Amino acid sequence: MIKARSIHMCSLATGISLVAPTLLSAQEAAAEAPSYLSQNTGDILWYLVAAVLVFFMQAGFALVETGLTRAKNACNIMMKNMLDFSFGVVAFAIVGYALMYGDSIGGIFGWSNGFFFMKDALMVGDDLASTNLVAAEWLFQVVFAATAATIASGVMAERTKFSAYIFYSIAITCLIYPVVGHWIWSGDGWLAAMGMRDYAGSTVVHSVGAWAGLAGAIVLGARKGKFDKEGKPLPIPGHNMPLATLGCFILIVGWFGFNAGSTLGAVDDMAYIAMVTMIAAATGCIGATMSTWVKFGKPDLSMTLNGALAGLVSITACCGSVSIIGAMAIGLIGGIIVVFSVLFFEQKLHVDDPVGAVSVHGICGIWGTLSVGLFGSTAIDSGLLSDGLLYGGTAQIGVQLIGILAVFVFVFPVSLLLFKAIKATSGLRVSESEEIEGLDISEHGNEAYADFQVYADLPEEDLA
Structure with missing residues (x-):
């Protein structure tokens, strides 16, 4: 037994002597690693996670808008959300990012950062770590631009x-949204210089999309x-x-990802x-x-559903500035506001907004941005x-x-x-017959629910 234990201890000592140099080498390598690497890598990781979460919101918008509209237009809604993302990414890469974050x-607006995929900012050189961080920042920013564009999809x-x-989607992503973003988020914009606070975009993203819509x-x-002949709104239920x-x-x-990702690290x-x-x-949902x-x-x-989203939009500008009680009040009031706002736009202004996006x-978005100045705390x-x-x-x-x-x-x-120019040139609205038939067939030649038939309007004897 003693001999066996001695052999075991010798083996252990030999193993430690072999592993020790490796452990010391790893410690030395860690000591020699750049001091910024851990935080830099953490920032990149959080950018990527947040960007993926915000990108996933495209699926959310597509489902909300499709569910709140009629079945005959479901493919069209999905197509618009897919193309918002696709054209938005390209437009923001070529023009939008430079206008938003270039030298003021x-x-x-910005300019000297270079057009066509931020060529001055993303040229891979000796500092690959910094280049990767810029790439992560760009990825986070481009999904915000696509979100602003897709808001109008539901309104229209x-x-x-x-x-x-598609023409509108390109215009808002490469021009309208980046200019507003430069004013407030670039650090050199005139509203940023005045001290305006819009932490994650109640105005920059949500109001921009809503006013365009x-x-x-x-x-x-x-x-x-x-609307009937007297202008009274008639219900068109979602399917x-x-x-x-x-x-x-x-x-x-x-x-x-939208709000917490806006810590930018x-x-x-x-x-x-x-x-x-x-x-x-x-609290928005409750309100x-x-x-x-x-x-x-x-x-x-x-x-x-709109109440929950209203609470989220309301907290977006002030999420880094208000207390927990303030957040409760802001969301609750936002949920109440959205109900009466939807009724006002529909009944008083006769604006047809199928999903209540405005x-x-x-x-x-206005309420959330004002909430910074109402509930904000310098503490x-x-x-x-x-x-x-x-x-x-x-x-x-x-x-x-x-x-x-x-x-x-x-x-x-x-x-x-922009919309009047589109209307005067290529046309903005489909024909009456196409609208009645549904945009899935007239615009895409698709059916969202193929092989399904609707029998609600048939006589009972035909349902046997």
Whole structure:
């Protein structure tokens, strides 16, 4: 037994003597590694995770918009979301990123960063680590651009020419969105210089998409059968509420990348921002549910889904600036606002917005951006000009108002001119017969639900 133990101890000692140099070499290599590598790699990893989550929101938008519209247009909705992504990536790579993050020209737009895939910023040289970080940043930014573009898809659903929509998608991704982004997010933009705070894009992303969609809806006009001769809105129910509900849950998941990813690196604030994002989604859902329950006597699912999204849009600008109680209030109010905003646009302004996107992304985008100046705390966000109005500060609310107005004054008229130009040239709206038949057949030659037949309008004797 003693001999066996001695042999075992000798073997162990021999093994340690063989492994020790390897361990020491690994420690020495780690000591010699660049000090930035760990944080740099963490930042790249978080950029990639967040970008994937935000990209997944495209699936959420596609499902929400498809579920809230009619079955005969389902393929068209899906196609528009696919092409928003595809053309958006190329347009942002060639032009959009340079306009958004290039060296500033008067605080209005960027330029010297180089066009065509940021050639000055992404040329692979000796510093591969820095190049990879820029690539990760670009990937995160391009999915934001695609999100702004796809918001208008729902507003203009069921009557827009597919070719016209592609032209719009390119224009917003390579021009309209990047200019607004430069104003607020580039660091050199004129609104950024004033101190405007829009942490993850209630205005930069959501309001931009909504104001463009509003312009498109006005130029297009309402869907056939949406309003009667007296102008009273008539219901056109969506064909698949489970699909819309699944899309809403996907959007909630994606929003963690949207908001928490806007830390622009792997930092401690990620967890707090994710928490207040979840809270606002929940209270927004509750606010819309209670509002419809009181107003209509029954809680409405479509409004409830929009309430959750309204809470998310509302917290997006202020997720890095407000307390937990503030997040609860902001989401709750956003959920209430969206219900009455949808009714106002439909009943008073006669704007046909099939999915309520103008209210969710535009009006709640305004509310979220204002919330920075109302609920913001310098104890949480040292970058604020002052505490919010509810804490006695006044400077921040004024700058937020200027930013909201400036973005609307730029985006809405430019989009209006764009859609009028498309209408006057290639045409913006499908023909009446194509609209009645459905855009799936007329625009794509596809059916979302092939081999299914609808019997609801047939006499009972024909159903036997």
